[in-house]
Amino acid sequence: MAIPARRRFALAVLVTALLAACAPASSPASVGPSGLPSPAPSSSAAPDASAGPTIGPPSPSPVAFGSPSSGGPAIPDFSHITLIVFENKEASAVIGNSAAPYFNHLASTYGLATNETAVGHPSQPNYLALASGSTDGVTDDGLHDLNERSVFDEIEASGRTWQVAAQNDHPGCFTGALASGGPDGPGTYARKHNPAISFTAISRHPARCARIGDLHGFDPAAAAFSWVVPNLCNSMHDCSTATGDAWLASFLPAVLANPAYQSNGLVLITFDEGSTGVGGGGRVATIVISPLGKPAFRSGIAHDHYSLLHTIQVAWGLPCLAHACAANDLREFFR
Numbered sequence: 001m002a003i004p005a006r007r008r009f010a011l012a013v014l015v016t017a018l019l020a021a022c023a024p025a026s027s028p029a030s031v032g033p034s035g036l037p038s039p040a041p042s043s044s045a046a047p048d049a050s051a052g053p054t055i056g057p058p059s060p061s062p063v064a065f066g067s068p069s070s071g072g073p074a075i076p077d078f079s080h081i082t083l084i085v086f087e088n089k090e091a092s093a094v095i096g097n098s099a100a101p102y103f104n105h106l107a108s109t110y111g112l113a114t115n116e117t118a119v120g121h122p123s124q125p126n127y128l129a130l131a132s133g134s135t136d137g138v139t140d141d142g143l144h145d146l147n148e149r150s151v152f153d154e155i156e157a158s159g160r161t162w163q164v165a166a167q168n169d170h171p172g173c174f175t176g177a178l179a180s181g182g183p184d185g186p187g188t189y190a191r192k193h194n195p196a197i198s199f200t201a202i203s204r205h206p207a208r209c210a211r212i213g214d215l216h217g218f219d220p221a222a223a224a225f226s227w228v229v230p231n232l233c234n235s236m237h238d239c240s241t242a243t244g245d246a247w248l249a250s251f252l253p254a255v256l257a258n259p260a261y262q263s264n265g266l267v268l269i270t271f272d273e274g275s276t277g278v279g280g281g282g283r284v285a286t287i288v289i290s291p292l293g294k295p296a297f298r299s300g301i302a303h304d305h306y307s308l309l310h311t312i313q314v315a316w317g318l319p320c321l322a323h324a325c326a327a328n329d330l331r332e333f334f335r
Contacts, residue, residue: 075315075331076292080260082220082267084228085193086244087123087237090274091285099242102249106269108296111288111333116303117279118272124192126272126281129305131195133321141192143177150199151309154318155225163222164212166194166229173209183216187231194229221260266290268308279304288333299332
């Protein structure tokens with residue numbers, strides 16, 4: 001006998017209720033701190049607010065200056081690091097200047113920090129800041145013998161090696177203010193541009209200060225860390241921007257062709273100070289070159305010389321020094 005439609009509907013409801021009672025209980029929704037269900041995880045992570053602002057031309061809201069960088073890629077463990085320091089040019093006098101075609105080629109091909117500043121005036125305090133994380137109380141370009149710890153000590157303690165290649169320097173732990181000639185040819189070396197010789201832990205130990213030499217026969221692979229000091233002319237201190245640019249164009253290609261660089265190396269090019277008081281010592285052009293770097297990349301994040309030192313320390317797991325401990329680093333330049 002056919003079942004009336006009303007009874008068929010009642011039976012369907014009853015069967016549905018019995019099946020629901022027998023089904024396993026579902027997991028409760030995740031509850032967030034507010035007491036509301038937490039949203040389901042997305043297949044793509046939301047942007048990390050700690051990664052800092054979008055990098056590009058100088059940003060109106062850069063990473064907080066003076067605080068360590070957070071988020072973003074880790075700084076690589078570079079095989080070799082070469083630092084080259086030029087003299088006394090505001091970034092605007094170099095970047096975009098037709099007298100510096102090689103600098104501008106590097107800046108457009110590799111990484112350029114558009115908002116890095118020196119820490120003061122005159123020259124020597126900036127070199128000490130790059131080497132020790134502090135100006136060490138020095139406010140002039142005089143001769144100083146400092147009992148302070150430096151990045152050279154840290155590099156050595158880590159089992160790595162270092163060298164300073166100072167154009168026209170004299171061998172044999174020379175501590176004079178100036179030197180000229182020698183195997184590097186015409187030109188003048190200035191001690192104030194070579195911070196290593198001002199630290200007594202180096203200058204009073206012949207085996208250590210023997211790592212400071214002239215530029216003749218420079219080997220980029222001879223040490224893990226190389227600090228290159230052009231003479232007073234080629235650094236743009238006494239000569240033109242065009243002269244310094246031409247010297248860099250003659251010097252750097254051999255460094256970039258060397259396996260020490262090509263095997264995950266890093267070259268940092270900066271200026272000791274600018275011509276203004278921006279940030280304490282003027283805005284300086286800083287170029288970041290590495291096979292591990294982002295090509296044709298510009299960063300407007302605020303940095304200074306302590307940031308550059310901190311980058312080296314983070315890359316190699318070295319202890320921080322003085323003001324470098326609170327500085328950010330240049331991690332945004334690396335993939």
